[in-house]
Amino acid sequence: MKTFNILVIDDASMIRDLIKKFVRDYFPGAKLFDAHNGQSGKSVLLHQEIDLILCDWEMPEMNGMELLQWIRQEPRYKSKPFIMVTSRGDKEYVVEAIEAGVSDYLVKPFNRQQFAEKVERALKRHGIEGRMAIPEKTASSSLEVLTGSSSKTPTKPTASLPKGVALVRTANGAIKCAIKSLTDKQCIGIFKNEGFVPGVLDQVSVDIEFNHQGEAKVMRINGFVLGITATENKPDAQLFKVTLTLMDEDPNKHQMIDEYVSQFR
Incomplete structure (x- = not known):
């Protein structure tokens, strides 16, 4: 598989590490870069050629939406695949991200299959061919800490929650x-x-x-x-x-x- 570069942006270091492990397991041809917020992610983008961006929404200094808007105005990255990986799954957030030019939207928590399919789809959209590797699943895999093991859609609040x-x-x-x-x-x-x-x-x-x-x-x-x-x-x-x-x-x-x-x- 052709070498490609993936940038992982999240303010939580543990989540960044787990996503990077996931990518290494399923896409061994990838070279990984990471950043702790949109501003540091922007710095990486200014100095590295990146093929795919996996970015959280809620971060200090520059959030994921602000970074996406900047990217879509830059000729160099205007058409780059950008996957928003966030716990904000409400309709208004999804619509806002789509209008801003997001390539795909992945709601936390998600399962292995959802993550792998979205990343593979984004890479193919960028012109990178070749299927992902399928590592053997182990019961104690730290990948499961990130993604869980079911394909069930995450439940979202449908009514107000009581105080406490x-x-x-x-x-x-x-x-x-x-x-x-x-x-x-x-x-x-x-x-x-x-x-x-x-x-x-x-x-x-x-x-x-x-x-x-x-x-x-x-x-x-x-x-x-x-x-x-x-x-x-x-x-x-x-x-x-x-x-x-x-x-x-x-x-x-x-x-x-x-x-x-x-x-x-």
Whole structure:
């Protein structure tokens, strides 16, 4: 396969590393570059020839939409494949990205097949032929931390969430849990088993409704399941405690978390 260059842009270092591992496993002919926000990604683009861009939306200094708009105005990159990889799957965000010239849109959390197909499609659109490699799947693969193992479409919130409740979305399903503690690194919640229980190391997107400066918003924070334990010592326990490690490193999200927590003090 012809060598090609892929730029991965995300403010969370763990997510960048996992996406890069994914690309190495499935597209061994790729040379990888990474950046922690749109501004540093722009610097890479000014100094390197890049064939495909995988970019988060919400980042400090320059977000993914601002970078996409800049790219589409640059003759050198006007037609380059640009995949927005983000937890923002609401219709208005997708429409905005399409109008700005995004090549494809991938909502976190996503499964292996969705990621691989979108990247391969984007590369072919750029004129790079050859199918992806298919590595053997292992139960403990760190790839699964990023993507999960199901092709089920992620659940999105359909109604307002009560105060103090989070919607935890995985590639396989979703749960609503009462938030017991929340910091910029960890979220602990209690949920009732209603037919779906996330797995340890499942990648998640945590939706929390938040009143920010008088305006209702939904925070979306990326992370993974660190642990799940039953709250009762019996086999038919219905209540579980879930501990989530949060991976977003965006200072704006950290500030909103602080403001959210302050409402309960």
